[in-house]
Amino acid sequence: MTDANTYTVSDRFEDRGDIARIRFTPKSGSKLPPFTAGAHIDIYLPDVDMWRQYSLCSDPAETGFYEIGVLKDPNSRGGSTAVHRLAVEGAEFKLDGPRNHFPLDETAARTVLLGGGIGVTPMIAMAKRLHALGKDFTLHYCTRSDAVTAFKDALDSSEFADKVVYHFDDQDADQRLDLARDLPAPASDTHLYVCGPQGFMDWVISTAESDGHARANVHREYFSADVDLSGDSFEVECAESGITVTIGPKDTIAKALAKEGIKIEVKCEEGVCGTCITDVLSGEIDHRDQFLTEEEREDGDQLCACCSRGKGKLVLDI
Template identity: 55%
Template sequence: MSSEQNDMVIEAVVTAREDQAAGIAVFELARADGGPLPPFEAGAHIDVHVADGLVRQYSLCNPPGEAERYRIGVLDDPNSRGGSRAIHRDFAAGTAVRISAPRNHFPLHMEAGTSVLVGGGIGVTPMLAMAYALRAAGKPFELHYCSRSRDRAGFLDELAAAFPEQLRLHFDDEDAAQRFDPKACLGAQPAGAHVYVCGPSGFMDWVIAEAKAAGYDSGRIHYEYFNAQVDTHGDAFEVVAARSGVTLQVGPDQTIIDALTKAGIRVKKSCEQGVCGTCICDVLEGTPDHKDKFLSEEEREDNDQIVVCCSRSKTPRLVLDI
């Protein structure tokens, strides 16, 4: 997708809202002018402009190829920083909303012999689109949906109807035998299988660690964080904004993006948790102290990019191409 498409803002409208499980609402969005929406592939998300200055990312969970609607599932998270709570409170059928064109940092690798889709809680949403895409392509897959309980799990009727052979349900409050065991699940897959995981950060860290322990290389482990607790504190350091010709200090309790903003340098931002990649800058000199959940291990090792909403510097001076 071109950068122009990435910057696109679409005037949309909520065409339907369905409150499903406890705290989960599903919204359908369409263009306000009735035209077709930009195409998307499985794993894509959109930015939703919840309010002025409040933008959040939500995975698309309808079958790829549908041009008349986008569908998102939103958890009314008690630890919300404002986004999900405002959507649950304010969005209803007929609500006007501004959204972005789809972005995809979590693509499906259709060449895999087998795909294992693991969704924890509301993290099942991108797995829905992936399952639809894999089914349409005739590719083998398993879909594991993990939740605290059935009454907190959305999409159950849809999943059972669409993927009766591939669906595996795992609930924390039911018999231990049906709880998700990533070691057993991933260890039983054929050679070359790929695993995809989305959900709460701790859940994802657990599944990713088990996949690595089972011998999956990084090219076969795919994930996308939407929330993360990140420690942005550290020693002070100097940042040079090369293109802007500005040198500034980043304090121990300050983020790079905050220091840049106060110096009058505008950087696009969204999640402010190091998960969406909106604020990435190229590094020209110095070594980043990566604290994000967006860059891959290989990208971190290159040390030529930094997520400035949360990461810091290991060197006293960091030169950015901004």
């Protein structure tokens, strides 16, 4: 690892709900690359040979460290458990980024942030930025119970504590998130941001859009997704390299092309990070990702090679 992209774990705090709050500083001692609210970093985990993405929850004005929160998920594919095992103080990691696919519209008159569980991490950075700008906002934070609500002590002692509303599943119905009550009325200058488990996000997004909120004003970031990778075989032609391959029912475009020496960088493998976006010259795409917007899908000129498929034959610009 080169010092330019090597970071050291400078601090780690075990928070409620089996969540580790981890801070990274550049090994080289160089200036921390700046980031904007909603950004994430990519962390390489050599023990399991995978990249994983984690939203930054630190203040965008912070120049000394990046902070993330990582849930130790027993149902994960190994990423979160590897981070919990390896990210001890003094450990070194290769990081990429920061990158922002979930940017905050700082011009909005009103902003409502809705975080489910560990999905609150980008919302915390957004809340810090909105507070610094003097904006009108509310952060709704949903968890199973008070006992597993990470970041609660920090949020309760923050300067915007009065903007934070907690919703616990084990409390009475009046205390839980009620979208009929808690979503604002639709307006062109009102923006919603949602991140959390897929079921939680689908519920919030569908309700908001059915209530009349413009799709462009309902921002979302999936930190994981249940992806169906199965399907009929189809062909992929690589226009630049001249290679044509058949993608089998249990294969992916990225994996099949890698066997032919054509490498498409893949990180999340779930269609949520956008790393493997590939240009499509022709063919009908069967989108399986959670990254592209509906408008981008309708354009039909790009796909996530880690999970999306084709119907018939696809010609890629690689």
